[in-house]
Amino acid sequence: MPERVLIVEDEVKLAGLLHDYLAQEGFEVTVLHRGDEVEPWVGAHDVDLVLLDLMLPGKNGLDVCKGLRASSDVAIVMVTARVEEIDRLLGLELGADDYICKPFSPREVVARVKAVLRRTRRDERGVEGGLKLDEAGYRATIGGTDLNLTAVEFQLLKVLVEHPGRIYTRDQLMDAMYRDERVVADRTVDSHIKKIRRKISAVLPDRELVHSVYGLGYKYEW
Numbered sequence: 001m002p003e004r005v006l007i008v009e010d011e012v013k014l015a016g017l018l019h020d021y022l023a024q025e026g027f028e029v030t031v032l033h034r035g036d037e038v039e040p041w042v043g044a045h046d047v048d049l050v051l052l053d054l055m056l057p058g059k060n061g062l063d064v065c066k067g068l069r070a071s072s073d074v075a076i077v078m079v080t081a082r083v084e085e086i087d088r089l090l091g092l093e094l095g096a097d098d099y100i101c102k103p104f105s106p107r108e109v110v111a112r113v114k115a116v117l118r119r120t121r122r123d124e125r126g127v128e129g130g131l132k133l134d135e136a137g138y139r140a141t142i143g144g145t146d147l148n149l150t151a152v153e154f155q156l157l158k159v160l161v162e163h164p165g166r167i168y169t170r171d172q173l174m175d176a177m178y179r180d181e182r183v184v185a186d187r188t189v190d191s192h193i194k195k196i197r198r199k200i201s202a203v204l205p206d207r208e209l210v211h212s213v214y215g216l217g218y219k220y221e222w
Helices: 012-024 035-044 061-071 083-090 106-120 151-162 170-177 187-203
Strands: 004-008 028-032 049-053 075-080 098-101 131-134 139-142 210-213 217-220
Touching: 004 012, 004 035, 012 028, 012 106, 028 035, 035 049, 035 061, 049 061, 049 106, 061 075, 075 106, 098 106, 131 151, 139 151, 151 170, 151 187, 151 217, 170 187, 170 217, 187 210
Parallel strands: 004 028, 004 049, 049 075, 075 098
Antiparallel strands: 131 139, 210 217
């Protein structure tokens, strides 16, 4: 089944050009021209990646990205001509997976889309490198060895693993861990990360899978 890409771009000619290039590469492509159409459409359709322009009628791309992240783990690549917005796009306030600056070549966009999908892709039974997550049983294993994670540790690792290479702030991780909006200290995340690392190192003593990113947060990479 072809991977599905949603293009959200109000410049009709540019949207058509991107559509043609992506379709030639085997993607199933849909185009929307307004920001306020995106969330209802994504809620009603399966899509693997959203190529989302920053400046849109109806609802701007920043707000659309926030809305999508609140309800979906779809990959998001932001398109912007505003260089000063890049830090916000990647984050990590908004949770976009990547960005492309205008002007760009359509070939560059195709290459970036493929790269993001490779990075975010995981099969339903597990993830790369032998780490497998059993969501029904809240069980994480490496090479068949149970990591014996608590429910909170499992949820935290699951968020990181779902998007390898993506950096999450402590606030984003706390939101994922504690959906009941309880008030917890920032360092609670650090404590859980430390325990997860210790349990992983007991199985893989020479590998670090959960990485600290100074001043930003944490990411998972095999």
